[in-house]
Amino acid sequence: MVLPGPGVIRLDPQSTTGAFEPPVQPPPFPLPCRRFSTGSPQETRPTQTNLEVRRQAVGVPVEQAALHGVPFAFGAPFAFFSLRDIPISMATILVLNCGSSTIKFQLLDMPAGRRLLKGAIEKIGQQESKGRISYDASLEPFRRFSSPQEEHPSSKGSPPSLEESLPAISYADAFDWLFAHLPPTLPLDAIGHRVVHGGPYFNQTVRITQEVVEHIQACSSLAPLHNPIQLEGIRLCKTHHGEIPQFASFDTAFHRDKPEVHRIFALPRQLCTQFGYEKYGFHGASHRYVARRAAALLQRPLEELRLISCHLGGGSSITAIHRGKALDTTATYGTCTGMPMGSRSGDIDVAVILDLILQQGYSPQEVSDILYNQSGLFGISGISSDMAELERLEQAGHEGAHLAREYYVYMIKKFIGAFAALLEGVDAIIFTGGIGEKDHDIRERVCRSLGWLGARIDLTKNRGAQGETPISTTDSRVTLLVIPTDEELEIALEITEALENI
Template sequence: MSARNILVINCGSSSLKFALVNEAQATFPLQGLAERLGSPEAVVHWQLGDAKESLNLPGADHREILNHVLPLAQEAAGGQLDGIGHRVVHGGEHFTASSLIDANVLEGIRANAQLAPLHNPANLVGIEAAMALFPGLPQVSVFDTAFHQSMPEHAYRYAVPDFLYKEHGVRRYGFHGTSHRYVSKRAAEMMNLPVEDSSWLSAHLGNGCSTCAIVNGESRDTSMGLTPLEGLVMGTRSGDVDPNLHSHLARTLGWSIEQVDRMLNHDSGLKGLSGLSNDMRTLSEARQAGHPGATLAFEVFCYRLAKSLAGMACGLQKLDGLIFTGGIGENSAAVRERTLDHLKLLGFQLDGEANARCTRGVAGEIQVTGSPRVLVVPTNEERQIALDALALLDA
């Protein structure tokens, strides 16, 4: 049987990321990103083989973009497209694994939109557009939250009145599950350990950030909660703040819930602390030049990350290694070094040369002899989504 091809689609409210994954190829035959959808500046960029191209499509929506992507995907797949995998942010408690999309799955995604109002509706737009355009192709939804459904109740419950959980689903769900699952399996492979007998701390660090405790291939705890705002300092998200901050700002500044919500999600994190940027690369350069805001943002980011990893260790009985992944985790040797400076009580020590070497897609161990293991493992959520789709097609 020839190697199969899965088109992976990740829809945001005004963006659409796509990749063609061939099960036998390490690189993607086709990948691209459409941005600013619905605006006069809508544009799609893609790479087919070694060729990079862009096309301006003023006013284009998700369906129009998919109209352009399909022929590209069919060409890259040699006319043989076997299925489509969709990233869906919130599956609530209903979805504990990836699912073949049918009317019931669509209704479940719709029902969870209140838990992820910025994400699930956009995910649905992409799914419905793809189903209308490719009605004969099997389509699979892969949920960010599904991996964390193995958390024990003492890890996912909030200390709030019981009815809020039982009647309204107020609990910790966690996100980045596809990434944490992929890198923990990959780490076990790299170290020749059985996935079903391995324990990891995982730090997914990008514009969104989260940590996870993973035991025998299952999530035991994670830093994000009901929404992706809980936990670590992120690019523009605050992470943990005093829950009473909302009422404090309402009383002292007259802010509405919407104003506080926007500030915490879009104007905080690295951007808010530094007053400069949400991008760690920009902040690292500014920090080297002595910018006080960039220095503060870097220090708070690393300290809060270390605190979270130390807390996640409560979910483990043993530690086979700490994994760094995501754009910052894979590329910032300085973040890894400073974070582990705060975890000396756990015995972590980095090899400076190995740490500096593991950037730009280079994976490997970066600890000195005698230290608990520290790994840099590039994530590949698109490949994990494709693997889930293929597994469901086989089933």
């Protein structure tokens, strides 16, 4: 559906039809939403009923509609959205992505998907550690700064921001800083956590209970760089705000509905059943988000599309998506499989691992450290796990950096070819994640080899790609897309749905 210009579809209160209207001013901040604490009526903010929503005219932002696969034109700011698809309640959700040395966070107004603030605390435990936040302009009256000089005066049209040096800050103190800089008058409805591995236990976002914590702990050996620190984030949030419900969104959940033949290993079935060995998959929120965005950008229903999503970053995985569902993926049981990553090996012949242990005298823990911390781009290059740095070194003639980037491209092409065969054709290939979004040279090297598939890259578009954009030629049978991922928004949408069931 192509709209005549900026504006909204104004819905008829008595039906699910609507008509186009020009832009309207956003509602005043903050929006009413539920507050969870002890559960007493006095501590609960007003909630709109289904009838009340149906009696109101609702303008729906395209970001929300597109996430549900509603087609719209490139650049169109709003799209039609059925009343029955609009979540009833509004909620303010804090989404956290906890890493070993970095905490990324966003505060989102849902279901509109409005980002109230976005920030990160980086290099935790190091002298160079710092915290930074950018605020929505409407939040300006509610900001807290540690000291006036730490406020960055915003240039015209840019959001106000904060950056503060936090030398050698601990993980617990980082959470103190985070919560101290949230808008003090804006109650939180929920806190969401990205959790990398949910094993066989979870196929959707769930409210965190003690049982959920125990299941996450049980999967920690499969994601040793992620699950333990994400559990620490859950614990610290509970310490700060035990009255606010917390939710876990699992990277593995998107992949739980893969066909059985794509989930199993060729091992004795008794062993697989006894120990839970199967191909799980990762980066689920990212793959789901960019798939929905691709459908919107292509103006086609997600249920009709064959997509290959390449999430390329510090952690990388490629997923074949058929009719909106994961069909197969590169990362399988543990987080060091599939694509080579910063310091993780990716796929490797198991005989090498057996030889290291049985013949060369390495302990299982030493081999684990090699696979997770000494391999991948770092292992091949011998100098760095950072792809941007490897690009600079390659241009300067560093042989190891060149070999690492070439191997990375080789593996992407290998998996795209395999998944194209599995999907029996491809409608679009998506590049996302830090490397997928920013490294035009990697995209060019990959796509130049895909002519046999009907994919043709436009070199000018590719080198100038910013934000969501096609980088294929007009005659390309396969659309090549760069789509910045927004895992936090995807997680917030999942939590919004879960809140409705509480």
